[in-house]
């Protein structure tokens with residue numbers, strides 16, 4: 001497999017965690033987002049979205065991190081990243097979408113660039129926007145994790161699922177932008193549990209071949 005990724009890309013980080021949890025080897029292909037390689041001809045030729053991650057598995061090209069993780073889970077089922085029961089799977093997808101659909105798109109690089117370059121937002125205004133959507137979004141995740149009995153050591157039960165693959169990169173982003181996190185203690189407890197596992201450590205930005213590129 002080949003993973004098109006950027007070390008700081010939280011959506012790529014999600015897939016790197018899933019690959020590491022499943023001990024799947026892959027070739028790392030850097031798409032340097034700050035240098036706009038995502039819109040350059042080489043990547044545009046393979047990616048309709050011009051976004052990372054993108055996974056190639058043989059002849060297949062996969063995009064969208066949640067779709068990639070579910071694909072990996074179906075084709076390489078051990079260890080499972082989705083619960084065996086429909087309600088459990090719905091909960092894991094719901095938690096994952098709270099991050100992938102409600103938080104991340106608002107703070108994506110191209111959105112931040114649009115705020116600054118097209119709408120004239122200052123650096124302070126951009127950072128306030130970023131923090132606002134992360135803090136509000138994580139509060140939603142916290143409510144579910146703290147109130148629902150299915151929460152365990154991890155987001156759903158006592159083994160990592162797709163929801164943890166999404167939660168951890170979002171916390172890395174939140175910490176990088178100095179977001180408040182004292183209002184989400186359950187989120188942080190689960191984050192810390194995840195970061196004790198070798199797969200999460202191996203997938204983190206500082207462990208990527210293009211770290212600090």
Ligand SMILES: N[C@@H](CCC(=O)N[C@@H](CS)C(=O)NCC(=O)O)C(=O)O
Nearest residue numbers: 009010011051052053064065109110
């Ligand atoms: N919903 C997509 C999001 C992918 C995405 O937005 N990736 C970011 C990096 S985390 C990206 O490539 N951004 C490039 C840009 O904003 O120009 C997924 O889950 O894979």
